[in-house]
Amino acid sequence: MSRRTATMTLTAVLLVALVALAWLVPVPYVAMSPGPIENTLGNVDGKPIIKIDGRRTYPTTGQLDLTTVAVTSPDQKLDVAGVIAGWVDPSVAVVPRDYIYPPDQTPAQVQQQNAEQMETSQQSAIAAAMREVGVKVPSAVQVRAVVEKSPAVGRLKAADILVAVDGTKTTSAQQVVDLVGKHKPGDQIRLSVRRAGKPLDVTITTGRSPDDPNRAFVGVQPIDGFDFPFPVTVNLGQDIGGPSAGTMFALAIVDKLTTDNLTGGKHIAGTGTIEADGKVGPIGGIQQKIAGAKRGGASTFLVPADNCAAAAGAPTDGIRLVRVATLHDAVTALEALQKNPNAQVTSCAR
Incomplete structure (x- = not known):
């Protein structure tokens, strides 16, 4: 085999290999x-x-x-x-x-976002x-979830309606966050709740926030929801x-x-x-x-x-x-x- 033929054969083999490799390489x-x-x-x-x-x-x-x-x-x-x-x-x-x-989200975060x-x-x-x-549906602040191993475990449940915090009537999820934020770890918070249509008063001793040990932590995720009849x-x-x-x-x-x-x-x-x-x-x-x-x-x-x-x-x-x-x-x-x-x-x- 001549040098020219050998070179052309090698080139062809490499080209085929590159095409095959490109065919299998993941694309974005x-x-x-x-x-x-x-x-x-x-x-x-x-x-x-x-x-x-x-x-x-x-x-x-x-x-x-x-x-x-x-x-x-x-x-x-x-x-x-x-x-x-x-x-x-x-x-x-x-x-x-x-x-x-989105490139800044992990697969687990994407799945969690979709679920929410x-x-x-x-x-x-x-x-x-x-x-x-024609059914009247008033807005309300609801408990979306209770954080595991938090002070709220056993005291509050998902879908509870948060009526008031320390006697202050709640109108938004952010207001609940702000009212809790006025406390220090170890303080007691009084929550007025409605569960399955029945009123319930709950007192919770706050813990320390996992993100900031100086911030009070109850362990609920409030959302702006509805009080369904x-x-x-x-x-x-x-x-x-x-x-x-x-x-x-x-x-x-x-x-x-x-x-x-x-x-x-x-x-x-x-x-x-x-x-x-x-x-x-x-x-x-x-x-x-x-x-x-x-x-x-x-x-x-x-x-x-x-x-x-x-x-x-x-x-x-x-x-x-x-x-x-x-x-x-x-x-x-x-x-x-x-x-x-x-x-x-x-x-x-x-």
């Missing part, structure tokens, strides 16, 4: 694809996703599906092959990793749904996080609390964050969620108004896109479609 992208769907009117593991106690409920039919997006996990990265596969699949979006996972957003979303959905059907429990039963299921939770609660059958027995899907006043907010991955709903058999998809432009670019043959800016918009549109499948409702036009 993640893939978003259609994720699991759940019928919020249905059951998970034998339990209703939406459980309402202390209030009359009504039978429901049809489906109100929440939709999700499956994303490459934070501890994994796509390789070139995965990126190319995502680019050629219309139901998959390949986006920069930092778009989904889901919890907050559920509380807002319950408040919005109750207010939609009757309990509503959301049991999703699987690892779904984030706030985007809020609108579908709220619709399921409305459907159970009213005599009208919102779905008319049809298969409805949707997405959207929800505020306590009923405002529906935008979410990520709208095209993937529409694709997932379509695969799941939904005939109508409720789209947050601010997502309409992106939603109109999704393959929508066989599924109707309905634009909603508020929970009331969604209820009104479903009521109209229940009475007349050809009713004119606001849509996301291409």
Whole structure:
């Protein structure tokens, strides 16, 4: 073999090796694809996703599906092959990793944030749904969680309503933090609490804050929440996080609390964050969620108004896109479609 031929052969082998290596090297992208769907009117593991106690409920039919997006996990990265596969699949979006996972957050922090957003979303959905059907829901300061091995353990519980601190009526979570902050470690704090509708007075001796030994520490995480007149429990039963299921939770609660059958027995899907006043907010991955709903058999998809432009670019043959800016918009549109499948409702036009 001549030197020239040997050189060319070696070069070709090295080139192939480099291409193969590049093909396998992780790149800073993640893939978003259609994720699991759940019928919020249905059951998970034998339990209703939406459980309402202390209030009359009504039978429901049809489906109100929440939709999700499956994303490459934070501890994994796509390789070139995965990126190319995502680019050629219309139901998959390949986006920069930092778009989904901020570089200053660990995977555990991302998971915790998603869990907290889901919890907050559920509380807002319950408040919005109750207010939609005419139930008064006053704001209140709630205990989100009790810190392990803290002075509050055994004295306070998650979902307790914090009515007053040392006789001062509480109006916000920050006010509770400020009132506790006026004390020193070893001081006693008097808390007026409402638990399951019953008043309760609790006295707690403060400890030392793990972050500052000179600061008083009780061990509760207060949040600006609601004093619900009757309990509503959301049991999703699987690892779904984030706030985007809020609108579908709220619709399921409305459907159970009213005599009208919102779905008319049809298969409805949707997405959207929800505020306590009923405002529906935008979410990520709208095209993937529409694709997932379509695969799941939904005939109508409720789209947050601010997502309409992106939603109109999704393959929508066989599924109707309905634009909603508020929970009331969604209820009104479903009521109209229940009475007349050809009713004119606001849509996301291409």
